[in-house]
Amino acid sequence: MCGIVAYVGHRDASEVIIKGLKRLEYRGYDSAGIALLNGELNVYKKKGKVSDLEDALKGKNLDSHIGIGHTRWATHGEPNDVNAHPHYSSSKKLAIIHNGIIENYSSLKKDLLNKGHKFSSETDTEVLIHFIEDIQSNNDCTLEEAVRLALTQVIGAYAIVIMSKEDPNLLIAARKGSPLVVGIGKDEFFMASDATPIIEYTNEVVYLNDQEIAIVNDGKLRIKTTEDVPMTPYIHKLEMELEAIEKGGFDHFMLKEIFEQPKSISDCLRGRLDSKSGRLVLGGIREYANKLVNADRIMIVACGTSWHAGLVAEYMFEEFCRIPVEVEYASEFRYRNPVIREGDVVIAISQSGETADTLAAIDLAKSKGAIIFGVCNVVGSSIARASHEGSYTHAGPEIGVASTKAFTAQLTVLSMISLIVAQKKGTITERKFHELLVELETIPEKVEQVLKLNDTIKEIAWTFKDATNFLYLGRGYNFPVALEGALKLKEISYIHAEGYPAAEMKHGPIALIDQEMPVVFIATRDSSYEKIVSNIQEVKARKGRVISVVTEGDDLIPKMSEFVIEVPAVQESLMPMVSVIPLQLLSYHIAVMRGCNVDQPRNLAKSVTVE
Secondary structure (H helix, E strand, O other): OOEEEEEEOOOOHHHHHHHHHHHHHHHOOOEEEEEEEEOEEEEEEEEOOHHHHHHHHOOOOOOOOEEEEEEEOOOOOOOOOOOOOOEEOOOOOEEEEEEEEEOOHHHHHHHHHHOOOOOOOOOHHHHHHHHHHHHHHHHOOOHHHHHHHHHOOOOEEEEEEEEEOOEEEEEEEEEEEOOOEEEEEOOEEEEEOOOOOOOOOOOEEEEOOOOEEEEEEOOEEEEEEOOOOEEOOOOEEOOOOHHHHOOOOOOOHHHHHHHOHHHHHHHHHOOOEEOOOOEEOOHHHOOOHHHHHOOOOEEEEEOHHHHHHHHHHHHHHHHHHOOOEEEEEHHHHOOOOOOOOOOOEEEEEEOOOOOHHHHHHHHHHHHOOOEEEEEEOOOOOHHHHHOOEEEEOOOOOOOOOOOOHHHHHHHHHHHHHHHHHHHHHOOOOHHHHHHHHHHHHHHHHHHHHHHOOHHHHHHHHHHHOOOOEEEEEEOOOHHHHHHHHHHHHHHHHOOEEEEEEHHHHHHOHHHHOOOOOEEEEEOOOOOOHHHHHHHHHHHHHOOOEEEEEEEOOOOOHHHHOOEEEEEOOOOHHHOHHHHHHHHHHHHHHHHHHOOOOOOOOOOOOOOOOOO
């Protein structure tokens, strides 16, 4: 969940690290810190944003060519200066940054306290660096060996980088369950939670695997396992462009990413779909495609927005492929002893490809013999590597914490998978298959049309910016969209919001409706249209304030609604990619009008890499 960055080479380390921390701040922004070696090993850290750390560094001697930095999302210990990373060892000759949780830190700490160690913070991270130093001093071994030995006794998840006062050219990094990438430049090395701080300097990276240790010393990189087995680094070429992680003239990353959706959906379709020839190919589902076609059931595991994408996929797979689907919260899946049979198919969805709960669900399913299909955005991510097969969404970097373009890109990939399986299985007619291909190809331009309504949606947002509750209602394919709309509003504006199937309103939520309650209906023209008209009448009878997302040309629901947002007509199964756009914009504008930081909402971070 935290962001880590480290550098050794010929550049000004503090400049590289601070810039990198700003690009990683979406991963955590409770506090930030940096350690630099210039004769002394100096640690500077501050509660708050990276900008607060920058202010604290003014006037300090920052001259160094090696350093480590961290931006924190607090797990152990409240956000303050003391609990911020980096942390010193007992002698202050070592410093560490850490993303993850050390689960057995309490027993390690108790043992170290008995040996006379003193701790200044409440963090598990400080315990780890004390433990490493204790092993080194008691075993008279190198720091590299001490790190390896310590990690064989640690339980939990980690991505760590360690530097030493005794060696001005040494960085040691390791990972288990939390992402870590090593960038390789000319006579310089970079380490980070993801590639965003690195692409300015190099496009060559090594993604560490679980239980691997990277040692950079005297201009050379070595990798080995925690079992002391040497590994040959596999160098990946980054395709990411620097412009992709800049705001590009938008006020916020979230708004930029909302407006990028025509492009991100097009990028997702490119090279995969050609409606004129009737061609639909996903290279990532070739070898195991028959497993999907012949599956008795499909399980989808995901969290948050990706879980909502999974719900839409459930409708598609059941309608077109006639395969039963179960959509599971990954965080619950692993703890409820699920029934998994050998050969079952599990689709794991994650924007980052590093979501800890989803990774744990994959591990459990694989241990039972399931086939894993990964759907994620980040190339080389843990879920991509843990899956048997899968597809990238190619949405480009998503910096805003509230996911937007990742959702529509996931729906694009899941739509293509369901159509491929349906065609192979013979459960969809060629005519219907071709209709959906043509429609899918038009989605980017239809999203573009909806984005032109931005000013209209902004006016609606002004009316409801002071609301304390919202209700989102939809039926069929638009029910998951209602959930997603409510989640977006909660995440960034801190307004309480709930999404429900519209028919369930009568089974409880209708009690909440009064003249102060905004109710958002996703009421596009589909097979449930008449039913949702009745639901709107029920809300109007109780004086609720109705905001309706409708299909262009609808002349009935607008008469019943206080506010109307018209979207282009789209095939029912693909409508969520279009109907969600107004809800993203509505939540964005309401949050901005309330003075909220939409890119860094409180208590949230982009990639949930801890349980």
